[in-house]
Each structure stands twice: as structure tokens, then as C-alpha cells.
Amino acid sequence: MPSRNALVFIGISVIILVSCAAIYAYWQLSANAAMPAESGETLFQVAMFNVFSMGNFDGFFTFGELAKHGDFGIGTFDGLDGEMVALNGVFYQVPYSGQVLTANYSMKTPYATVTFFEPDQTIHIAGPVNYAELQMRIDESLPSDSAIYAVKVSGTFGYAKTRSVPAQTEPYPTLAEVVKNQSTFTFANISATAVGFWFPRSMEGVDYVGFHLHLVTDDHLGGGHLLECIVSNVTVELDQTNRYTLVLP
Numbered sequence: 001m002p003s004r005n006a007l008v009f010i011g012i013s014v015i016i017l018v019s020c021a022a023i024y025a026y027w028q029l030s031a032n033a034a035m036p037a038e039s040g041e042t043l044f045q046v047a048m049f050n051v052f053s054m055g056n057f058d059g060f061f062t063f064g065e066l067a068k069h070g071d072f073g074i075g076t077f078d079g080l081d082g083e084m085v086a087l088n089g090v091f092y093q094v095p096y097s098g099q100v101l102t103a104n105y106s107m108k109t110p111y112a113t114v115t116f117f118e119p120d121q122t123i124h125i126a127g128p129v130n131y132a133e134l135q136m137r138i139d140e141s142l143p144s145d146s147a148i149y150a151v152k153v154s155g156t157f158g159y160a161k162t163r164s165v166p167a168q169t170e171p172y173p174t175l176a177e178v179v180k181n182q183s184t185f186t187f188a189n190i191s192a193t194a195v196g197f198w199f200p201r202s203m204e205g206v207d208y209v210g211f212h213l214h215l216v217t218d219d220h221l222g223g224g225h226l227l228e229c230i231v232s233n234v235t236v237e238l239d240q241t242n243r244y245t246l247v248l249p
Ligand SMILES: [Zn+2]
Pocket: 074, 083, 212, 213, 214, 225, 226
């Protein structure tokens, strides 16, 4: 038979243990409330577009780090070595040659925008519509002109024209200068996905105002910065994003 003292000791120990667990649980809840986990509602951006486009092409943020902040987005590589398309957590590189590669996590980016894609609106467009008409149709569906939208267009591209840019070395020219020597690629009747964002006018300079989409074909053999297209039977998914994180070099 345990003594009365032993029973009191066990009783007090249980009370202390339960109290500690309660305090820990409360502390965890408060910590979570104070700092929400990054979700599909956060747009994560590496570098301001205007600063980047003036010729700040040195990569400073690894794709390994970038992957922690999004599985969907666009950007470029160290030295402006091609167009980046992130889709379903894979970071594709479309270099000047057009031969699509998969980026590894040790590579760095000087500019990128990513989010965890969780669509909250879907539009079907029968088409055929060209890029300007497509943008107009999506524009009409945006619930607010002050939020950021992640935009995903998937389906048949009867025609698509994309570009990539040649890798640069220092001293870097401006993006506008580089684009004069871009390579372009045309595609006919492909299944593909256009990935990108719509930024409100109020964020001019921070990012590219309006639509900025990069394309990757479903067979992952082609893509680039989308210049022109004609689409039919496409699904447009929109992910409204009200939180924004910007990382400066
Ligand atoms: Zn682009």
C-alpha cells in the first residue's frame, strides 16, 4: 500500500504536469496567432521589378529558399540566364536556346515572384481568343482592382509565341537593352500552362503592372515569357492574394 505522503506527491506531480502542458499549449496558440504561417494568400517576391530591370541581375536568393515560399510563379536566374516558370513545385528554366531545364535548389535568382497556388475562382473560356482578348476576359472577372492575383491558364494553345533572353555578364545592361536580343519560339496546337500574376496599378515599380505570364508546355519541352497566343477551351484559375512579402538584395 502506498503511504499517504506518496499519494499526495503523485497528486501534486500530476497537477504540475497538466499545468505545464496547458501553459505550453497556450504559448503555441499565441505564437501562431501572432505570426500566421505563409499560405496561398501571400505573394513572395525577390527584388523590386524596377530595380531588377535596371540591370541588377546578380542572383542572391536560392531556389531552395524560394521553394519554401511558393510552388507557382515566374522569374529569372543569376545573370538573367533565361525565363523561370514554377508550376506544381518544379522550377523550370527556359534559357536563350529554348531547351527547357529544371533548376536545382543551389541556383540563385535576382528576381522572382511565387506563391502557393490555391485557386479561389475558375473561368472557362471557349475561344478562340488572342492574348489581348484573353487578358480582357480575365480583367472583367477580377473581383477587385487593388489585390494581386496569381493567374493560371491551362488548356490548348492553338498558337503561342514566347521569348527568352541571353545570359548577361557584368557590367549589366538594362532589361530593355537585353530584350532587343531576345530569342523567340512559336508553338502550334500545344497543351500548355501559362503561369503568372496580375499586379494592380498601385504597385507600379514594385512589380510589373497588369499581366505577366510565362508558359510551359505540358511535355515540359518548351516555354518562355508569353508574348502572343490564341487559345481555345482554356481554364483560367485565379488566386487572390492580399498579403505580400518583398525581399531586397
Ligand atoms: Zn517574363
